[in-house]
Amino acid sequence: MISIGPFSVQLVLLAIVLFLAWVIARFLALRPKDDKRKAAGGLLLDAVFWGIVAARLVHIFQWRDEYLQKPLSIIAISDGGYLWWAGLLVAIMYVLWRTRKIPLLRQPVLIGMVAGMLIWLVAGNALSMMQRSSIDFPDVQLATLDQQPVSLSAYRGKPVVLNLWASWCPPCRREMPAFEQAQEQFPDIAFVMINQGESLKNVQGFLQAEQLMLNNVLLDPVSRVMHQVRARGLPTTLFFDAQRQLQGVHMGEITAAGLKSKIALYFD
Template sequence: MISVGPFSVQVVAVFLAVLLAWAVARMVAKRLPDSPYKAAGGMLLDAAFVGFVAARLGYIAQWWEEYAQSPMSMISIGDQGFSWWVGVLAALALIWWRTRAVRALRRPVLAGVAVGLAAWFATGGVLALLQRSAPPLPALTLATLDEQPVVLNSYAGRPVVLNLWASWCPPCRREMPVFEQAQAQYPDIAFVMVNQGESAQQARAFLESERLHLKDVLLDPASQTMQAVASRGLPTTLFFDEQGRLVDTHLGELTMASLKHTVSRRFAPAQQIKTDKE
């Protein structure tokens, strides 16, 4: 799993792209008469902020049904739920509006946006290549809550959503109902919840106290799985296809919207959602 400290590499890539865009906007503006580089840099940051907000609102609108069921999840930006194309359009609209009377600023700010977007897309391409060389679903021997041995890669043959969690981890606790709901809605996907560093008694006590009914809960008291997938923190969620190949990762809390979004992007359309009527 690719990460930089506690942050996923996607988050770091966005931050670096904005920083690069800001630097380019200032550099180009310095060549203009009166050198309005500070105004160009400020406008770029304003556009980035508006873009982030618009991207989040666009994503919430796209997955409104899921967010409406849990309104507080709308502010859980750690789920990385953003409609970036909405954000880019909003940022460009703000730049156009703000530069109507100061046309000289339009060129440097747009130059910064163009360079930032190019860097962001290039990073996405590199990450896609690295994802292809990621290790498969680990062949680790873990245990069920009844302490029966289970080999982790025995779940291969169907899509697998692997979640690493612990009962002391607040975001892990908050996202558990999401997985409970998802396992009912996606019966063809294995949602494997691997507890890290705790005993069967601790894991069972937590699940019972929260009245959670999860099918595939495994124990990993030595936290071997975190080491095998190079996870830097909890919760971590990894998505493996039918062949056991890693196709996506998420560091931090998941919401139902972000989980469904990743499932729809990474797994075959044949994975049908089971409705209550069924």
């Protein structure tokens, strides 16, 4: 799993892109007065803020049925729920509105935004390709709740969503209903819930207490899958297509809306 210390590489990349866009906007706004440089940098950051807010709100509206079922999931901003084209449009409109009386700032800020977006797209695609090529579909022997051996290679010919979890992990517990719902709505996708490092008794006790009806719960008592995919924490969800090629990884808790939006992105 590509990361830098405790932070995902996507988060680090976003910080770098914002900094570069800010530097470009300030540099292009370099005029006799230094206050224009400060104004350009501040305006760009304001536009990015409102763009992110808009991207989140449009995503929430798009998946409103899922969010209405669990309203608190709206504030789970780490689920990756953003519609970036909407955010970019709002950011551009914000800049145009704010610079209607100070047109000298318009070009530097817009160029900074466009440059940042291009860097984000190029670097993001490169990182995505690196991640896809660095993680293979884990082909290991695990066990079912009936204590029967099973290989992950048995899930072939259809898209597979692997979720690594443990009952002691609060985010893992919170996201379980989303997977229970998804397995009913997407029968052509195998949702495989691989418990990491716990005993059969603990897993069965948790599932019974939470009244969860999950189809593919497997036991990985020595966390071999977690080591193979180099996951840095739980929960981690990996999305593989029917050819067992990695399409995406989500680190941390995922909401029902976040899960369905990624299924639509990776498998439609």
